[in-house]
Amino acid sequence: MNHRILEYRPPRIAMALLVIAVALHLLIPQDPSYRFSSIYLSALLVAAGFAVMILAWWQFKERNVAICPTAPTDSLIIEGVYRFTRNPMYLGMISMLAGVAIFFGTLPFYAVTIIFLAVIDRRFCRYEEDKLAATFGREYADYRASVRRWL
Numbered sequence: 001m002n003h004r005i006l007e008y009r010p011p012r013i014a015m016a017l018l019v020i021a022v023a024l025h026l027l028i029p030q031d032p033s034y035r036f037s038s039i040y041l042s043a044l045l046v047a048a049g050f051a052v053m054i055l056a057w058w059q060f061k062e063r064n065v066a067i068c069p070t071a072p073t074d075s076l077i078i079e080g081v082y083r084f085t086r087n088p089m090y091l092g093m094i095s096m097l098a099g100v101a102i103f104f105g106t107l108p109f110y111a112v113t114i115i116f117l118a119v120i121d122r123r124f125c126r127y128e129e130d131k132l133a134a135t136f137g138r139e140y141a142d143y144r145a146s147v148r149r150w151l
Helices: 010-027 039-062 088-104 106-134 138-146
Strands: none
Touching: 010 088, 010 106, 039 088, 088 106, 106 138
């Protein structure tokens, strides 16, 4: 598997994709009949995503676990928000991107949300899961069997 994408941090990937979405949003004429936007749903998704991401980040900081996906891991966190999803930080970022997409309501923002989800799911999650399985063995296998990757 090509791990070159793993050199980039997911928040940076998300920000780069948002810049691309903004550029496309401004450059490509948008047909208002295809637009779906909701400020309330958008605010809810962004706030919920941010909260989940920060809670997970805080759990890492409390245990002194490296946040970088390629860094060695010496602690398996399975409590708190990790009882509901194996990837709360990524889920938070995806939720925030979806919230931004719903705010603007145009195709470029929906597209970058889907692209980000695909990159995270296919590259980052698979890499991290293989690393955790190699490091923690049965303990991670049991956790993986009891908690879904997303929700």
